Amino acid sequence: MVRGKIQMKRIENAASRQVTFSKRRNGLLKKAYELSVLCDAEVAVLIFSQRGRLFEFSSNDMEKTIERYRRNAKDKVQADSVDTEQRIQQQISESTEMVKKIEQLKISQGKFLGQGLTSCSVEELQEIHNQLEKGLSNIKERKAELFKEKIEQLKAQERLLLEENASLRVKCGEKPWPHPTQQKEAVTYLSLNGKNSEVETELSIGLPEPKMHCL
Known part of the structure; x- marks a missing residue:
């Protein structure tokens, strides 16, 4: 069972x-x-x-075993205490080192902003100059990338608007525009022709006729 x-x-x-x-x-x-x-x-x-x-x-012997246990337990407590103290000292050392690094970073940041340069040597100033030039170059490259991405987005929006415009003209029974990719050129062409038609020109062939002055 x-x-x-x-x-x-x-x-x-x-x-x-x-x-x-x-x-x-x-x-x-x-x-x-x-x-x-x-x-x-x-x-x-x-x-x-x-x-x-x-x-x-x-x-x-039970008494000897208990005494052995007490010794080992005491040693373990002391070992744990030593380990704890070592860990605390290590953390203090790491914290101190971190504070030093933060101070160094603050000093370096101040130098990049033009502060505390009186104590810098020519070599240090040249190094700061090189780093600033490199940073500026990276900024310009990133700026150009963002402009390019924005232009592509605007072009895509333009294509969508032209396609929607052509679709609406067809729905309204009007003559459809050219292909969406050519619509912008057509609009520009019509705009320029409209402006040119409003300009009066005085062109003639031959010698100019003398103007009569009234006395």
Whole structure:
């Protein structure tokens, strides 16, 4: 018969709890003995029942095992304390180094803004000049890229508007414009012709006629 999974909680029935304590206590002490023999380990187990009775097992002298435990526990606490102190010192050192780097960056930033240059040598000034030239070049390149992207966006919007205009003219029954890519040229052409027609010119062939002056 397969045993069901025991739920890990306090057994309410006192008699059942006492029976379970006795069985598991003996099993635990047996396992501790087997561990000490099979693995040549120093094992000590202390068990206090609900009524305060002591049950114990030790593969060596219990007092010596407890003293050994205390020494190791103390050493572990001291080691942890040393590790903590070292970590704190390391963090303090890293913080100090970071503050120094921030101060250096502030000084460098001030020099790029033209501040604190009196203490700079010719070589340092030349290096600052070169860095500024390089930065300005990068800015110009990026600016040109943005302008190019904006122009492309505007051209795309223009094409869409021309296509929508042509579609609306067809829906309204008017003569369609040329192909959307040629519509701009057509508009420009008509605009120029309209302006030229409004300009009066006085062109003639031959010698100019003398103008009569009234007396």
